[in-house]
Each structure stands twice: as structure tokens, then as C-alpha cells.
Amino acid sequence: MTATVAETSADSSIRRNSGVSLWRQISDRIRRLETDGQLDADGRLPPEFRLAEEFGVNRHTVRSAISHLVQEGVLRTEQGRGTFFRSRPRLAYPIGRRTRFSAGLEGQTSTLQTVLVDSATVPADTRVAEALGMAPQAHTVWLRTIGLADGEPVSTAESWFPADSLGGIADTFRRTGSITAALAALGVADYTRRSTVLTATHAGDDDLARLKLAPGAIVLATESVNVDPAGRPIQYSRTRFSADRIELTIENG
Structure with missing residues (x-):
């Protein structure tokens, strides 16, 4: 079963007016999904709509966070399958x-x-x-x-x-x-x-x-x-x- 974002930390809320952009906060939470071992074996992210609901933001903000993680090489997208963490050992x-x-x-x-x-x-x-x-x-x-x-x-x-x-x-x-x-x-x-x-x-x-x-x-x-x-x-x-x-x-x- 795919983990929810709320499971990754006891303090996983997004803080508005904190001086840190929303998409950056979301990208940090997404990173924790992998580091906290909260993903399925295939490393698939929850759907954008679910992430948006749990963070209380619109899907465009979630999409911006995911896009930057893709550019950075942390995530990869597969047409029709979803978005996955890259299996690249540190x-x-x-x-x-x-x-x-x-x-x-x-x-x-x-x-x-x-x-x-x-x-x-x-x-x-x-x-x-x-x-x-x-x-x-x-x-x-x-x-x-x-x-x-x-x-x-x-x-x-x-x-x-x-x-x-x-x-x-x-x-x-x-x-x-x-x-x-x-x-x-x-x-x-x-x-x-x-x-x-x-x-x-x-x-x-x-x-x-x-x-x-x-x-x-x-x-x-x-x-x-x-x-x-x-x-x-x-x-x-x-x-x-x-x-x-x-x-x-x-x-x-």
C-alpha cells in the first residue's frame, strides 16, 4: 500500500507565511517519503491530487515541487504509470x-x-x-x-x-x-x-x-x-x- 505524506513525520504540516515557498516545503516532504522508508517497493509517489489534498494546496503547487525534483534527478516520470524515485544509490x-x-x-x-x-x-x-x-x-x-x-x-x-x-x-x-x-x-x-x-x-x-x-x-x-x-x-x-x-x-x- 502506498504511504500517505502524513505518515512521514509527526510535524508534516505546510507553513504559510514562513518565508519558505510552498513548493519548496512540499519538495522536502516528498524527499522524506523515500528517506523514511514510506514508499512501496517500486518507489511510486502518491497521485498529485492526493498530495494536494494532504498538503492543503492546489495541484499546480505540487506539480512545481515534483517538476523541480525531476529536473534535479531525484524523481522520474513514466507516461501512464506515474512518478517514481530514481533508484540511484548515494x-x-x-x-x-x-x-x-x-x-x-x-x-x-x-x-x-x-x-x-x-x-x-x-x-x-x-x-x-x-x-x-x-x-x-x-x-x-x-x-x-x-x-x-x-x-x-x-x-x-x-x-x-x-x-x-x-x-x-x-x-x-x-x-x-x-x-x-x-x-x-x-x-x-x-x-x-x-x-x-x-x-x-x-x-x-x-x-x-x-x-x-x-x-x-x-x-x-x-x-x-x-x-x-x-x-x-x-x-x-x-x-x-x-x-x-x-x-x-x-x-x-
């Missing part, structure tokens, strides 16, 4: 002491690539300076990168490195295509993750463009600090992952 990305993009996704995709989008030498703002243990306004090298799995963008990141010791990180990354290889070439043979903060939020305009998402998509955001074997901070990063393509797993130890 990639498991481990976060532990030695978090690496390629190593973390190894064996789950055919190709992996990290692309350098932009770089600059910039003064450290308060948060960057605190994370890297340096004076505010000290010079850092900033990189913006996109992580690709089988040619599809799954993450976008901003990273800062101390310019006094790692000033050549941008040029070295262009040659190696890897943060780990670039650090090794600059004398940092190993590094570990000191801290990671994880949150979830709606995708912003930059996320939509860089990760090729539709409005209303959810991203997993991490804020992390890597340190060298002596415990000195060498990299501060803010990374955004597509929640429909990546699941983050926390490793102990």
Missing part, C-alpha cells in the same frame, strides 16, 4: 582522520577528478585566521574546487592554506590535480583531520550552479581543519556535498 564518503576525496570514493565510481575553478592570495578573515592559527589579515592561498564522480559534480569546496609555507599550492595543484599530491610536493608528506563540523541546508545559488542542482535541493556542508604531523594547521575548508548523491559516514579513530 556514494558513501567517509570522514575520519585521513579524509581524502579520491580515496574516500575509490571503487564506487569509474572516474574521480578534482577541478580547480579559481585561486587567489587573500587576507585571512577572522574565521580563517582562527582555524589556521594565524594573525587576522595574514596572507593565505584560497582555492575553489569541484569534485567530480563519473563526470558529475558531487562536491564544491573552498580551501585556505597559509601562504608563508604553502604559497605554491595553487600552481602545484594545477600540475597534480590533487590536494594530497600538491601538499606532498610542497613538503607535507602526511596530514590528518583535526575537526569537522557537519550541517545540512538548502542549496544556495552558487550550489545550484556548481553542483547542477534544482531549487529546493539539500546540501551537506562541512567545515574542516587539516593539520600536519606536528599538529600545525595547514588547510581550512568549507565543502558542500549534494545530499542526493553523497552520504557522509563518520569513521571512529
Whole structure:
């Protein structure tokens, strides 16, 4: 039996005048149908009219939410059969002491690539300076990168490195295509993750463009600090992952 939307959460009501558009709220509720295990084996959505009745909105609003999820690749439509969740398993990305993009996704995709989008030498703002243990306004090298799995963008990141010791990180990354290889070439043979903060939020305009998402998509955001074997901070990063393509797993130890 197909589940009803009301079964997905004890707080499943749509909030008008909340500052969040109705179609976006509905798209979030639709996502929960799958994540809460409330669908039949074939992953079929309830009909539009039933969703509209349960949410107390018109069918056009429901249709807008479904349309955006189709554009995002979360749903697919079959003429005469209905709308279904795509059976696309998420990639498991481990976060532990030695978090690496390629190593973390190894064996789950055919190709992996990290692309350098932009770089600059910039003064450290308060948060960057605190994370890297340096004076505010000290010079850092900033990189913006996109992580690709089988040619599809799954993450976008901003990273800062101390310019006094790692000033050549941008040029070295262009040659190696890897943060780990670039650090090794600059004398940092190993590094570990000191801290990671994880949150979830709606995708912003930059996320939509860089990760090729539709409005209303959810991203997993991490804020992390890597340190060298002596415990000195060498990299501060803010990374955004597509929640429909990546699941983050926390490793102990």
C-alpha cells in the first residue's frame, strides 16, 4: 500500500507565511517519503491530487515541487504509470582522520577528478585566521574546487592554506590535480583531520550552479581543519556535498 505524506513525520504540516515557498516545503516532504522508508517497493509517489489534498494546496503547487525534483534527478516520470524515485544509490564518503576525496570514493565510481575553478592570495578573515592559527589579515592561498564522480559534480569546496609555507599550492595543484599530491610536493608528506563540523541546508545559488542542482535541493556542508604531523594547521575548508548523491559516514579513530 502506498504511504500517505502524513505518515512521514509527526510535524508534516505546510507553513504559510514562513518565508519558505510552498513548493519548496512540499519538495522536502516528498524527499522524506523515500528517506523514511514510506514508499512501496517500486518507489511510486502518491497521485498529485492526493498530495494536494494532504498538503492543503492546489495541484499546480505540487506539480512545481515534483517538476523541480525531476529536473534535479531525484524523481522520474513514466507516461501512464506515474512518478517514481530514481533508484540511484548515494556514494558513501567517509570522514575520519585521513579524509581524502579520491580515496574516500575509490571503487564506487569509474572516474574521480578534482577541478580547480579559481585561486587567489587573500587576507585571512577572522574565521580563517582562527582555524589556521594565524594573525587576522595574514596572507593565505584560497582555492575553489569541484569534485567530480563519473563526470558529475558531487562536491564544491573552498580551501585556505597559509601562504608563508604553502604559497605554491595553487600552481602545484594545477600540475597534480590533487590536494594530497600538491601538499606532498610542497613538503607535507602526511596530514590528518583535526575537526569537522557537519550541517545540512538548502542549496544556495552558487550550489545550484556548481553542483547542477534544482531549487529546493539539500546540501551537506562541512567545515574542516587539516593539520600536519606536528599538529600545525595547514588547510581550512568549507565543502558542500549534494545530499542526493553523497552520504557522509563518520569513521571512529
